Amino acid sequence: QKEVEQNSGPLSVPEGAIASLNCTYSDRGSQSFFWYRQYSGKSPELIMSIYSNGDKEDGRFTAQLNKASQYVSLLIRDSQPSDSATYLCAAPPPNFNKFYFGSGTKLNVKP
Amino acid sequence: DTGVSQDPRHKITKRGQNVTFRCDPISEHNRLYWYRQTLGQGPEFLTYFQNEAQLEKSRLLSDRFSAERPKGSFSTLEIQRTEQGDSAMYLCASSLGIEAFFGQGTRLTVV
Numbered sequence: 569q570k571e572v573e574q575n576s577g578p579l580s581v582p583e584g585a586i587a588s589l590n591c592t593y594s595d596r597g598s599q600s601f602f603w604y605r606q607y608s609g610k611s612p613e614l615i616m617s618i619y620s621n622g623d624k625e626d627g628r629f630t631a632q633l634n635k636a637s638q639y640v641s642l643l644i645r646d647s648q649p650s651d652s653a654t655y656l657c658a659a660p661p662p663n664f665n666k667f668y669f670g671s672g673t674k675l676n677v678k679p
Numbered sequence: 680d681t682g683v684s685q686d687p688r689h690k691i692t693k694r695g696q697n698v699t700f701r702c703d704p705i706s707e708h709n710r711l712y713w714y715r716q717t718l719g720q721g722p723e724f725l726t727y728f729q730n731e732a733q734l735e736k737s738r739l740l741s742d743r744f745s746a747e748r749p750k751g752s753f754s755t756l757e758i759q760r761t762e763q764g765d766s767a768m769y770l771c772a773s774s775l776g777i778e779a780f781f782g783q784g785t786r787l788t789v790v
Contacts, residue, residue: 572721574721576719600777602778602779604781610783610784611768611770611781611782611783611784612722612770612781613781614778614779614780614781617777617778619777656721656722664710664774664777665727665734665735666712666724666727666735666737667712667722667724667772667779668724669714669721669722669723670721671719671720671721672720672721
């Protein structure tokens with residue numbers, strides 16, 4: 569079992585719709601969770617971090633965390649073609665000596 | 680530019696040659712991570728420095744790989760006797776506390 573699991577997709581949504589990306593993790597000691605966006609051929613860019621159960625909103629992005637279910641999600645409202653990218657979920661162990669990454673979910677937003 | 684800087688951005692080398700990559704972290708960031716990423720996969724952890732101390736090293740990392748962070752500032756990653764399987768994007772990330780930020784990456788092609 570990988571430490572962080574994501575559905576590889578691709579996830580296709582029409583422009584203006586809500587995109588929902590999901591992630592599960594195995595280390596119950598992980599307390600912080602991160603979403604990175606990666607455009608093709610580029611490096612990952614941090615877009616959201618969440619530390620507490622519940623929702624965290626930043627503009628069109630909402631991260632959701634459920635530690636009991638070991639589940640993290642990212643919602644993108646009013647999806648735009650420029651949101652088309654691979655979204656990586658990351659979770660470090662408590663000592664932050666590394667970040668475990670999922671394999672990423674590829675999102676396609678169709679105009 | 681105050682982000683993480685990696686050099687070179689691209690490197691083409693012949694099998695069997697040695698290569699060295701450099702990473703300059705964000706100023707005052709004490710944590711530095713090296714990752715490797717191949718097409719369609721999430722970043723794979725290689726090694727971690729806290730200041731100048733190398734505190735974690737992936738078991739997947741063969742003895743052909745070595746990393747240093749003298750004086751706790753920039754870091755270098757050397758690959759000796761490169762193999763075609765070493766072709767990948769090599770990513771460096773730095774962190775002061777919890778959130779980690781990536782550089783642009785070095786794309787290595789071994790021919």
